Amino acid sequence: KAGVTQTPRYLIKTRGQQVTLSCSPISGHRSVSWYQQTPGQGLQFLFEYFSETQRNKGNFPGRFSGRQFSNSRSEMNVSTLELGDSALYLCASSEGLAGGHGELFFGEGSRLTVL
């Protein structure tokens, strides 16, 4: 089975721009969770999608949004980028909801640098 695929792996943007990150989960997994990882804040939960519905949301401003398609692929979007948005964005998939008793399978991440 192919693992979780995130694209792009690296990207550089400037303040004020927007960015869209993509995540393809493991085949058969219906849940996709997104996390932001920075040296200062660690791993912060952004949101979780299950069967195209947002099931949970972290404490991030409305500039951060996401969606999930019928094939379980997910995208997250950050608008009006700020310097503090520079981070490694990690996507993880699971068969059931992430808060259940299953493990998460992570992609390699998308490293975003905002200049």
Add this chain to the structure above:
Amino acid sequence: SQQGEEDPQALSIQEGENATMNCSYKTSINNLQWYRQNSGRGLVHLILIRSNEREKHSGRLRVTLDTSKKSSSLLITASRAADTASYFCATAGKAAGNKLTFGGGTRVLVKP
């Protein structure tokens, strides 16, 4: 805010030694999981322990859970240089909205 907090933040040991790290959390949980992350890469699941379990083993890994103290420990026995990584605990529970939240991690360096 993070549900779990790992201790110590960093650990340096010689190959062959054991490495122990601890995780404390604040609210009741359904389960606790441990993940490993090699530098700048995705996380890899190591082990899951349910709230009604006290100890679990997987290869050279031993995890304990004390729900009365709201704490867990991860022991890596006979460490190898390849165990050099950051280790994170993650918890899920109704009080935290059933989302899986991660602690700050323990950076482990295993010197050959």
